[in-house]
Amino acid sequence: MMPDTLPQTAPEAAADKDERQLVMDVRGLSKRYRMTSAVTRTDKDGNTHKEQYYQALKDVSFKVWSGDRVGIMGHNGAGKSTLLKILSRVLNPSDGEAFIYGRATSLLEVGTGFNPKMSGRQNVYLNAALHGLTRKEIDQRMDEIVAFSEIGRFIEEPVETYSTGMRARLGFSVAAHLDPDILMLDEVLSVGDAAFQKKCLQRMDEITGHDRTLLFVSHSTGAIRRFCDRCIWIDHGEVVMDDDVMTVTEAYEAQMMNVAATYQAPEKSEPAKDEKKSSGKSGKPDTASVLEAEVDGPVAELVTARVLDDAGQIARSVKIDTPCAIEIAFDVLQADMRVEPALHVKNEIGDLMFVVAFTDGDYPGAINKPGRYKSRARIPANLLNEGLHYVSVVMVTADPLTRHQSVDNAVSFSVYEPQGDDLARARGRYSRNFPGGLRPRLDWSTERES
Numbered sequence: 152m153m154p155d156t157l158p159q160t161a162p163e164a165a166a167d168k169d170e171r172q173l174v175m176d177v178r179g180l181s182k183r184y185r186m187t188s189a190v191t192r193t194d195k196d197g198n199t200h201k202e203q204y205y206q207a208l209k210d211v212s213f214k215v216w217s218g219d220r221v222g223i224m225g226h227n228g229a230g231k232s233t234l235l236k237i238l239s240r241v242l243n244p245s246d247g248e249a250f251i252y253g254r255a256t257s258l259l260e261v262g263t264g265f266n267p268k269m270s271g272r273q274n275v276y277l278n279a280a281l282h283g284l285t286r287k288e289i290d291q292r293m294d295e296i297v298a299f300s301e302i303g304r305f306i307e308e309p310v311e312t313y314s315t316g317m318r319a320r321l322g323f324s325v326a327a328h329l330d331p332d333i334l335m336l337d338e339v340l341s342v343g344d345a346a347f348q349k350k351c352l353q354r355m356d357e358i359t360g361h362d363r364t365l366l367f368v369s370h371s372t373g374a375i376r377r378f379c380d381r382c383i384w385i386d387h388g389e390v391v392m393d394d395d396v397m398t399v400t401e402a403y404e405a406q407m408m409n410v411a412a413t414y415q416a417p418e419k420s421e422p423a424k425d426e427k428k429s430s431g432k433s434g435k436p437d438t439a440s441v442l443e444a445e446v447d448g449p450v451a452e453l454v455t456a457r458v459l460d461d462a463g464q465i466a467r468s469v470k471i472d473t474p475c476a477i478e479i480a481f482d483v484l485q486a487d488m489r490v491e492p493a494l495h496v497k498n499e500i501g502d503l504m505f506v507v508a509f510t511d512g513d514y515p516g517a518i519n520k521p522g523r524y525k526s527r528a529r530i531p532a533n534l535l536n537e538g539l540h541y542v543s544v545v546m547v548t549a550d551p552l553t554r555h556q557s558v559d560n561a562v563s564f565s566v567y568e569p570q571g572d573d574l575a576r577a578r579g580r581y582s583r584n585f586p587g588g589l590r591p592r593l594d595w596s597t598e599r600e601s
């Protein structure tokens with residue numbers, strides 16, 4: 152069993168990290184679920200075996216210090232919710248311990264703890280009291296909790312009449328006003344409507360800004376980057392990485408989503424890899440009216456491609472409000488063939504976002520000499536939407552437009568939105584996820600006319 156309140160002076164509590172207080176000490180947590188019937192499971196090495204028990208967590212250990220904003224991510228069924236349930240004391244571990252030194256509030260507890268027959272208001276009293284607030288403290292916060300939840304007059308109705316979203320809104324509202332030292336949230340952003348998400352996020356900012364601690368379970372690298380500074384990656388019940396948020400989310404995207412910011416042409420003797428198919432006369436171009444090459448021998452060949460950030464460093468992830476560049480090196484192999492590269496940019500579900508033709512007026516290839524050329528195309532800040540982007544490189548010659556080589560998904564990168572100035576990031580006051588492939592920031596000017 153986990154202590155409800157804290158041993159305030161655990162040995163580790165004195166051994167602060169950067170002078171900060173230890174607020175959570177998770178030691179060797181394991182969880183085995185007993186299955187009602189034996190099931191066949193496939194482990195991460197691809198071996199299948201029959202099991203009566205399912206090991207959802209294996210020897211999970213980590214420490215959290217005050218002010219840490221920890222994202223917990225992993226594939227479906229990785230064990231994230233199981234971990235959060237144990238930390239929220241909704242579930243007992245099979246092995247190990249989790250000490251919490253501070254007042255922890257979990258949306259899980261608050262939301263699932265509602266009594267369906269009681270009104271929203273009664274549930275607020277009940278839940279807030281269960282978390283140690285006095286009647287006077289609850290009275291002081293009640294209006295704010297109700298207003299924040301946007302439940303309106305339904306606050307007097309029984310919770311069983313609420314939609315899932317309303318329940319989640321009230322749950323978050325109570326959790327967020329309990330003044331917790333540690334706030335634990337499980338995909339809160341996926342429930343409730345999108346406008347409410349923004350309020351939750353702002354509130355998370357407010358309440359995590361003052362040395363409060365956040366544990367946030369999510370599938371979304373974007374959400375974790377926005378709200379966390381550290382990330383724990385759980386895979387098949389085990390911690391595979393625990394580091395700063397960019398290091399972990401980039402590694403996650405590289406492994407789980409094949410994001411790769413560099414491309415190197417295969418050795419001549421090797422066939423091209425499937426996922427980065429290099430095609431000459433075969434393969435379909437993304438645009439119509441491009442002729443296939445009819446000349447003898449290769450005309451041009453992509454040698455390397457890289458995604459670079461604003462500082463010229465290789466980048467697998469790029470902030471939405473900073474420019475980046477696609478840099479390619481290519482060989483022109485025949486004289487008098489004015490080779491020009493083009494870029495095709497797709498989003499993570501494979502929709503073509505746009506094609507960029509070659510527009511470098513100073514291109515030395517205009518003199519038609521064979522040789523190696525290096526070219527950079529700069530993608531402006533505030534153009535792409537959040538999410539993954541895959542860049543294919545195509546080598547063409549004009550008149551008639553002929554495609555000589557196309558390297559599908561040569562490089563990829565993710566665009567993410569950190570916290571900060573919404574007006575500078577084309578977000579304005581729009582709280583939802585932006586639909587559409589692009590998210591340009593246009594210059595608006597407004598005058599009063601009457």
Ligand SMILES: Nc1ncnc2c1ncn2[C@@H]1O[C@H](COP(=O)(O)OP(=O)(O)OP(=O)(O)O)[C@@H](O)[C@H]1O
Pocket residue numbers: 184185186205207225226227228229230231232233234370
């Ligand atoms: N009560 C239960 N009995 C048996 N197995 C369970 C039970 N609860 C969860 N599991 C199993 O434990 C594993 C981990 O589940 P958990 O919900 O913690 O994963 P998760 O990482 O939160 O997944 P998701 O991202 O899909 O929500 C899953 O394989 C799940 O099927």
